[in-house]
Amino acid sequence: MSTYALQSVFHPASVAVVGASPRARSLGRLVLQQLRAGGFGGPIGLVNPRYASIDGVEASPSLAALPFVPELVVIAVPPADVAGIADAAASAGAKAAIVLTRDMGEGVGSHNAALAEVARARGLRIVGPNCLGVIAPHAKLFASFAAHAPIPGDLALISQSGAVAAGMIEWSRPRGIGFSAVASLGDALDVDFADLLDYFATDRHTRAILLYVERVRDARKFLSAARAAARAKPVVVVKPGRHARRDTTAITHAAALAAPDAVYDAAFRRAGLLRVHALDELFAAAETLSHLGGVPGNRLAVMTNGIGVGMLALDRLVDLGGTRASLSEATIGTLDGAFPRGWSRRNAVDMLGDADGSRYATALEALLDDRENDAVLVMQVPTVLSDPDEVASAVVRTVQARPRTGARKPVLAVWHGDQPDARKTLGDAGIPVYDSEADAVRGFMYLARHHEAQRALMETPPSLPDDFVVDLPAARAVVDAALASERRLLDPVATARLLGAYGIPVAEVSRARDADAAVAAAELLFARGVVVAVKIDAADIPHKSDVDGVRLNLTTPQAVRQAAEDILQRARTLQPAAQIDGVTVHAMAVRPKARELIAGIADDPTFGPVIVFGRGGTAVDVIDDKALMLPPLDLRLAHELIGRTRASRILKAYRDVPAADERAVALVLVKLAQMAADIPELLELDINPLLADRDGVIAVDARIALAPVKRLHKGRGHPRFAIFPYPVEWERTITLSNGNMAFVRPVRPEDEAMFRRFFEQVSTEDLRLRFFSAVRHFSHEFIARLTQLDYARSIALAAIDPDTGEMLGAVRLLADANYDTGEYGIMVRSDLKGAGLGWRLMRIMIEYARWQGLRVVEGQVLRENTTMLAMCRQLGFSITTDPDDATVAIVRLPVEGTDA
Numbered sequence: 089m090s091t092y093a094l095q096s097v098f099h100p101a102s103v104a105v106v107g108a109s110p111r112a113r114s115l116g117r118l119v120l121q122q123l124r125a126g127g128f129g130g131p132i133g134l135v136n137p138r139y140a141s142i143d144g145v146e147a148s149p150s151l152a153a154l155p156f157v158p159e160l161v162v163i164a165v166p167p168a169d170v171a172g173i174a175d176a177a178a179s180a181g182a183k184a185a186i187v188l189t190r191d192m193g194e195g196v197g198s199h200n201a202a203l204a205e206v207a208r209a210r211g212l213r214i215v216g217p218n219c220l221g222v223i224a225p226h227a228k229l230f231a232s233f234a235a236h237a238p239i240p241g242d243l244a245l246i247s248q249s250g251a252v253a254a255g256m257i258e259w260s261r262p263r264g265i266g267f268s269a270v271a272s273l274g275d276a277l278d279v280d281f282a283d284l285l286d287y288f289a290t291d292r293h294t295r296a297i298l299l300y301v302e303r304v305r306d307a308r309k310f311l312s313a314a315r316a317a318a319r320a321k322p323v324v325v326v327k328p329g330r331h332a333r334r335d336t337t338a339i340t341h342a343a344a345l346a347a348p349d350a351v352y353d354a355a356f357r358r359a360g361l362l363r364v365h366a367l368d369e370l371f372a373a374a375e376t377l378s379h380l381g382g383v384p385g386n387r388l389a390v391m392t393n394g395i396g397v398g399m400l401a402l403d404r405l406v407d408l409g410g411t412r413a414s415l416s417e418a419t420i421g422t423l424d425g426a427f428p429r430g431w432s433r434r435n436a437v438d439m440l441g442d443a444d445g446s447r448y449a450t451a452l453e454a455l456l457d458d459r460e461n462d463a464v465l466v467m468q469v470p471t472v473l474s475d476p477d478e479v480a481s482a483v484v485r486t487v488q489a490r491p492r493t494g495a496r497k498p499v500l501a502v503w504h505g506d507q508p509d510a511r512k513t514l515g516d517a518g519i520p521v522y523d524s525e526a527d528a529v530r531g532f533m534y535l536a537r538h539h540e541a542q543r544a545l546m547e548t549p550p551s552l553p554d555d556f557v558v559d560l561p562a563a564r565a566v567v568d569a570a571l572a573s574e575r576r577l578l579d580p581v582a583t584a585r586l587l588g589a590y591g592i593p594v595a596e597v598s599r600a601r602d603a604d605a606a607v608a609a610a611e612l613l614f615a616r617g618v619v620v621a622v623k624i625d626a627a628d629i630p631h632k633s634d635v636d637g638v639r640l641n642l643t644t645p646q647a648v649r650q651a652a653e654d655i656l657q658r659a660r661t662l663q664p665a666a667q668i669d670g671v672t673v674h675a676m677a678v679r680p681k682a683r684e685l686i687a688g689i690a691d692d693p694t695f696g697p698v699i700v701f702g703r704g705g706t707a708v709d710v711i712d713d714k715a716l717m718l719p720p721l722d723l724r725l726a727h728e729l730i731g732r733t734r735a736s737r738i739l740k741a742y743r744d745v746p747a748a749d750e751r752a753v754a755l756v757l758v759k760l761a762q763m764a765a766d767i768p769e770l771l772e773l774d775i776n777p778l779l780a781d782r783d784g785v786i787a788v789d790a791r792i793a794l795a796p797v798k799r800l801h802k803g804r805g806h807p808r809f810a811i812f813p814y815p816v817e818w819e820r821t822i823t824l825s826n827g828n829m830a831f832v833r834p835v836r837p838e839d840e841a842m843f844r845r846f847f848e849q850v851s852t853e854d855l856r857l858r859f860f861s862a863v864r865h866f867s868h869e870f871i872a873r874l875t876q877l878d879y880a881r882s883i884a885l886a887a888i889d890p891d892t893g894e895m896l897g898a899v900r901l902l903a904d905a906n907y908d909t910g911e912y913g914i915m916v917r918s919d920l921k922g923a924g925l926g927w928r929l930m931r932i933m934i935e936y937a938r939w940q941g942l943r944v945v946e947g948q949v950l951r952e953n954t955t956m957l958a959m960c961r962q963l964g965f966s967i968t969t970d971p972d973d974a975t976v977a978i979v980r981l982p983v984e985g986t987d988a
Contacts, residue, residue: 091905093213094279094287096159096183098224098269103231104133104151104158104182106173107165107189108142115188116164117142118233119221123162126230126237131156150176157181162221162231164188170217171202178210186231187216192275200277207278219274220250223257225267226293232272241266243374244288246281247300248273252367256298259371264515268293282306282313286905289317296377298370299325299361304352307695307810311359311718312880313905318360322382322538324373325361327352335693339577339630339793342688342700342774345714351692354716355810360541362534369530372522376531379520380498385462386536387413388529390436391451392467393443393474397504398436401465401525408533413461422454435461442473445482452486456497463498463535465528470505480510484517498535502528549724551838552758556591560766563589567767570794577627578792580672586792587775590759593786596675599625603652609673610648619643621674622651623789624659628666630791633706635659640676648673677788681745682781683738686714687756688774689764696808697764699757703735704777719761720813722837726754726761739780746782753780765813771795812879818936822887825924830896832932835884837876839895842886844871846895851918857953858915860976874900883936887925896920899929901937901945909944910937914956921955930963937983946980 103123108116116136121143123132133156134142137149148154151161151173161177163170163185170189177185192200200217207214215222221232225240234254239261247253250272257270268291271284281299288294297317304310317323330349338344356363364370388405392398402412413435420433427447432438437455439447448466455464468479480503487499501521503510511521522528566586570578578586584594596613600606610620624637632638636658639651652671659668686704689697695718702714715732717725730736730753741747756778764770772793779786797807819833847855847866877884884900897916904910912933916926937945948970949956957967960979970976 090283090907091287093183093211094283097186097213097215097222097271097279098229098287098291099227100130100158100160100184100229102131102133102156102158103128103160103162103229104135104154104177105162105164106135106151106177107163108134108136108147110139110142114164115233116162119162119164119188119231120145122230122232122234122237127228128230129228131158133158151180151182152176154180159183160231161185162188167192167199170199171206174203174206174212174214175210178206178212182212184213184215186219186221187214187274187277188219188221188233189216190218190274192217200275204277214278215271216274217277220247220253220272222272223267223270225269232270234270236261238267238270239264240268242268242293242295243298243377244268244284244291244294244296245270245298245300246273246284246288247271248276248302249300250274252300255367256371256374260374265374268295276305280305280309282309283905285310285313285317285323289313289320294321296322296324296374298374299323300370301325301327301352302329304355304694307355308812308880311355311695311810312812312878314356314359314361315878316881318541322377322534323359323361324364324370324377324534325356326364326367326370327356330365338690338772340688340690340772340774340791341631341686341704341708341776343690343772344709345686345700345702345712346690346692346698346716348692348694350714350716351690351695351698354698354718355695357541358718358811360544362537362541364534372527372531373534376500376520376534379515379518380500380535382539382542383462383498383532383535384539386410386533386540387460387462388465388532389413389415389455389458389461389463390465390467391439391448391455392436392469393439393441393471394467394469395432395436395438397467397469397502397525398432398438401467401502401529402436404526404529405532408529410529410533410536413458416458416460419454419458419460423451426450441469441471443479444474445478448479449482449486452483452499456486456490456499461497463500463532465500465502465525465532467502467525467528468504468507468510470507476503476505476507476510477513480507480513484513484519487517487519498532500528500532544728549722549838552723553755556755556759558591558759558762558766559589563763563767567769567794571769571796575627576793576795578794579627579669580623580625580674580790583790583792586763587787587790590763592756592759592775593784594790595677595786595788598673599670600652600673601670603649603656603671606652606671606673607645607649610642611645613673613675614643614645619676619678620648621676622648622655623672623674624655624668625670625672626659626663626666626668629659629663629668632789635662674788677779677786679779679781679783679786682779683735683748684777685735685753685780686774686776687753687760687778688776689760689770689772690716691771691808695810697761697770699729699761699764700774701729701735701753701757702733703738704775708776718811719764719809720811721758721761723751723754723758724837726757727751729757730754748780749782749784750780752784753778756785765809768797768807769794815879815883818883818885818932820932821890822928822932824928825922828923829890830887830925830928831890832885832887832929834879835875835877835886835898835900837872839875839886840868840871842888842893842895843874843898846898846917849917849919850915854915854918857950857956858913860948860950883933883940885929885932885936887929897925897929899933901933901942903940903942907940908942909946910940910942912945912947926956927959930959934963934981934983942983944980945983946978949977949979951975951977 133154134147136147238257598609684705688700713734717729739748775787775790882902886898887896899914901910965979965981
């Protein structure tokens with residue numbers, strides 16, 4: 089998360105090229121030509137000790153010999169020379185380098201390793217190696233060997249593949265699609281996706297970001313930056329390898345369902361990115377996003393002079409999850425009065441084959457006024473009765489006549505046939521034009537999906553129930569005992585204990601070494617009128633059905649004995665090398681109308697723990713009805729996970745089957761996510777089946793695999809979580825100066841109501857001092873940004889009355905993209921001033937900043953807020969005047985070495 093010196097990559101004052109030669113195909117020479125042809129306004133230097141000049145440009149023997157200090161250096165030299173040139177660039181005062189050289193090697197002793205050491209030691213930002221270069225049209229920077237430069241625009245393209253970047257440039261030029269920047273990452277030795285996402289998220293020239301991702305190296309860094317960028321503007325991603333398989337053998341069904349691409353898909357979805365599956369789809373997304381903003385929903389109205397193409401468009405809309413908009417009575421009445429008999433009187437609006445510009449304008453005006461739709465698709469099919477150019481002009485006039493206040497309703501267009509003039513008329517007016525109805529509908533759905541992702545990022549999750557209590561000591565005891573005995577798989581009894589520690593209902597189970605012990609265990613259950621099941625107990629046999637190792641519905645001791653003997657004999661015959669510990673005896677959950685589900689945890693080498701949910705049972709692999717989500721989860725996310733499966737439908741009531749308790753299912757998923765956060769050693773887990781009916785859920789069978797891991801290291805949270813989990817270690821109880829107690833904990837997404845009540849108890853004057861304006865109305869969106877935090881970048885700590893649950897005050901700290909400086913804010917309830925709460929919260933915040941490795945804490949304080957300034961002085965902050973506003977003071981505290 090570092091944007092350090094990236095301005096020098098995309099807007100340098102000067103550029104030097106190292107490695108050009110007179111050879112026609114010299115990479116450095118080609119880039120030099122591109123820089124000059126692109127019109128770069130600053131000095132362009134050439135370094136080559138063997139030539140006096142190349143293409144009329146005077147060459148210098150070294151970077152130090154240039155007549156100016158190069159801010160950006162483009163390196164195209166043999167691999168063995170790259171690190172030395174980079175070191176010389178840093179010595180000459182360069183801030184960044186683009187390394188085009190390939191075949192740098194990997195690992196200790198490689199040329200890449202040497203270059204990385206230079207970058208770290210000298211603070212030189214590196215783009216590449218093995219990249220296409222960087223193009224920044226607004227800066228007229230063409231530091232690339234792409235065939236052509238893109239036209240200036242507002243799309244930023246970040247690609248791991250130079251070929252993809254070059255291809256997209258070629259596609260965009262004839263279509264008038266422009267870019268704010270094109271960056272090819274190559275080996276991404278230093279500058280990576282996260283750095284550029286952070287940079288373009290705040291770049292004023294960029295309205296949307298396009299990604300071509302082959303793999304992610306640092307999942308937490310990537311997701312943190314992606315989530316932040318997606319809140320600011322649309323981010324579209326395409327990734328190859330959708331059918332790649334796991335590199336390791338899965339122990340559990342849940343892990344088998346978590347294919348690598350499915351995990352990437354879950355990660356992109358969790359970050360709010362729009363994923364597409366092919367370059368043509370990425371191009372379609374670019375076409376849409378380059379012209380249009382967002383939409384409030386997925387209801388599309390279609391108007392056309394050919395009903396057939398209109399119906400095809402609506403069919404495609406439904407296929408992609410959109411909604412066919414209805415026509416309001418007012419719209420139907422307006423069009424009845426303006427159109428001849430025979431128009432469709434429904435969506436799609438068929439204006440008939442002789443529709444002219446006037447008829448198109450009338451229909452479009454009515455649909456734009458109709459609140460039953462979120463966007464309008466205008467389609468024109470060439471006929472001898474309709475002039476496509478005249479119709480295009482009428483559509484443009486109608487759109488441009490709309491009020492500019494607020495967000496305009498999006499209008500998309502399909503002009504069939506070769507209609508260059510009409511297409512240009514529409515495109516110049518900002519109306520995207522597509523080749524087919526399928527492309528147009530897909531473009532609309534990108535807008536709708538982006539809106540859904542933004543809305544999901546702002547939704548407040550429901551609170552967890554009061555009885556959501558975890559017995560972590562009991563859970564750790566189970567895991568520690570297994571690890572001490574070097575067991576990778578928990579036995580069934582230990583598995584039941586671990587699930588029980590998290591309040592997940594489990595069928596009663598006991599272990600038996602032989603048939604006699606199985607009968608004894610079963611008789612205890614029979615005495616309570618319970619039917620039993622007997623299953624093979626063998627860590628070496630991951631799937632019991634492989635050896636016919638399960639017997640159900642046993643009601644007598646004789647049946648149990650026979651079942652145990654048969655199971656043991658069959659297992660030893662089929663798998664003689666397996667270590668067989670005996671059998672397990674289970675109390676059967678007789679729930680005839682229950683649904684069989686699977687819920688579990690898989691471990692992905694890139695993104696760490698993943699929560700898996702879907703349809704369960706013995707055919708789980710064949711059914712392949714599953715959805716994945718990265719933890720941590722809350723109840724809203726858990727319900728969303730359930731809703732993405734076909735299994736969600738059978739949880740509803742049908743015929744004589746009552747609806748299952750979906751909330752109980754969701755709660756199990758939340759508990760599994762919490763388990764994954766609490767126990768880093770938990771490698772894989774699946775509950776299959778998890779039975780669900782109207783009375784709740786019960787785990788019938790479960791498997792848990794463990795693996796030793798390094799303990800949590802200070803300041804970084806869970807070692808394998810891609811999304812920083814709730815930092816439970818910062819919960820604490822403090823004593824105020826008035827003797828009252830307060831419970832301090834990190835803020836959670838479900839705290840919106842608590843914050844709203846808190847603001848009601850803060851005076852208007854205190855709100856003005858905190859927010860620099862007289863704020864009284866706090867929208868859901870405003871409070872959501874205070875409560876829905878990315879703990880990798882920010883923290884908010886709330887002080888809560890332990891008796892009433894009301895918030896007394898809060899402090900927050902937001903790290904910058906370089907993870908160097910944190911900006912704080914604090915507020916205490918107006919009636920609690922003088923109780924020492926603000927002082928305590930500030931000290932905890934400073935302690936947290938040090939824990940996270942920040943160098944400086946700073947804030948802005950109104951000069952008239954003398955109480956806050958006095959506290960800052962006592963805490964050791966320096967106080968200076970904001971150079972842009974004399975009424976504001978800048979307070980700064982070096983964190984390292986301070987005593988919090």
